[in-house]
Amino acid sequence: MPLELLSEWDQLSEADRVTILAALVEIVDTRLREETWYPNTPGATPSVEVYGAHQDELRLTVQFLGHYLMYCFAQSGSDWAYHYVFTGEAVFVGARCVTNTVVLVVEKFLSERDVDSYDRAATVAEVRDAAIATLRAPTPLLGPYRSRRSATQ
Secondary structure, eight states: OOOOHHHHHHTTTTTHHHHHHHHHHHHHHHHHHHSOOOOOTTTOOOOEEEEEEOOSSEEEEEEEEEEEEEEESSSOOOOEEEEEEEEEEEEEEEEEEEEEEEEEEEEEEEEHHHHHOOOHHHHHHHHHHHHHHHHOOOOOOGGGGGHHHHHHO
16 A cells, blocks of 8 residues: 555554544444445444545545455355445544545445355455545646647547
């Protein structure tokens, strides 16, 4: 993971990082319950990682990824699973989340025979790499800096 995207995250105290990660887990958990068939299973929590952070005078903006593999045991017939991967951005003032946006980017159905060979780490890495590329993409110039030629084409 590019270190420059996490330098401001790494400057936070361990206690602040733990508190913010717990809030991000709750955000992804809530989104799973809203958007998917996600059981109310005690102890079942999504994994969350931060891949970017930016601090200004008052706020910390955190870009994160959350994922969860839900395995469903059939009472008869074949078991199955779903792998859900989310990307998101949350803004914190102190340890309090004031706003967040979370998008489900992968909802993968897995049959019983596919679960053992499925590489969820590779799926998560692919989503992470795409999300980081978006953060690093140059911002296009707009307005008066646009050439006449591009405006007419």
